[in-house]
Amino acid sequence: MSTMTKPYDQWESYHDIDRYGKLTLSNIEFTTTNLCNMRCAHCAVGYTLQTKEAAAIPSEEIIKRLDSVETLRVMSFTGGEPLLTKRGIRDNLLPLLKYAKSRGIKTQINSNLTLPMSHYELVAPYLDVMHISHNWCDEREFVETGFAMMEQKPSIEKRASLYRNILDNARELSKGGMFVSAETMLNRNTVPFIEKIHHEVADEMLCKRHEIHPMYASDFASALDVINLDEYRDVVNQILDFRNEDIWILFGTLPFYPCSTDERDKALLSRIHEASNITIRNDVDGRSRMNLNIFTGDVSVSDFTDDGAALGNIKTASLEEIYTKWLSTNISSSINCHCPAVKCLGPNIIVKNMYYPTQKFTSGTVKGDYSHA
């Protein structure tokens, strides 16, 4: 008898296709601060960070817009560091977290996990996933890379103590029952350390999930070396060899698709599909998710779009109107291939540009009898 288990991924965009038969706005990411106590070399929003917070749109106005999105089922909070100040937590985060809870909407906060435990305790009762980026090979690397883009850096001792906070906080929050999910981005810096990082995430930090994504060549991260597809395939196979099977591994924006004619890609996807406790997530950006900046009201497809331009603003349009407008854009059409047989929604725009700049992905390429749907 097979004992394979696949955890249910609440953030998966394909749930909307199963439920509504089409791409649907079900996921909002909120930018709730432009402040952060770090300036990581790989930060995806590095150039938007500030040192002083602007006034946010009142949460009642934001909630009014959310009320009209009946299909909303997940919300994420990002920054900056959304938990940096207690004032920010109280004024900007808690009203939205409580609202989500009242509607049964699942929530995630993206934190660097360096802060005092009292910050995390404020949101714990309302939160489903504490998501952290964990790309650190060791303390020395954190001390250097985590503050690489900062002009006035804290002392080395202070920076090192923040590193230890990450490990301690993750372990304590996990022991307290919180679902802590650590994300590692694969690039030339992290790949040599990925086994160490994985076991740290699983065994020391006691995280429930390890997310593995490609390093996006965007914003502060644009200077970092991305790995090529052969390297990517190799490292994913290595992860499957050394992984701790007790922790859920989630491959996000995995740059291998069931329509590939490369036997090595097919073998890798088969390995993943036949393994317990491992899932692949279709990219949410532009499928189920848009980003709402609570200071400006601007709505964009994600922090990772090419031009970063807003599609609309909640002061003048509903979220559904903005989403419908997005789906009609050329950039959206260029990436929304779909193979129902394998529940695949294709590459996102950055992965396509990075790894498949000239390839045309055509919906329905993989037909109905594929065994890995």
Ligand code: SF4
């Ligand atoms: S949806 Fe696109 S990427 Fe996925 S299998 Fe089909 S053609 Fe390939």
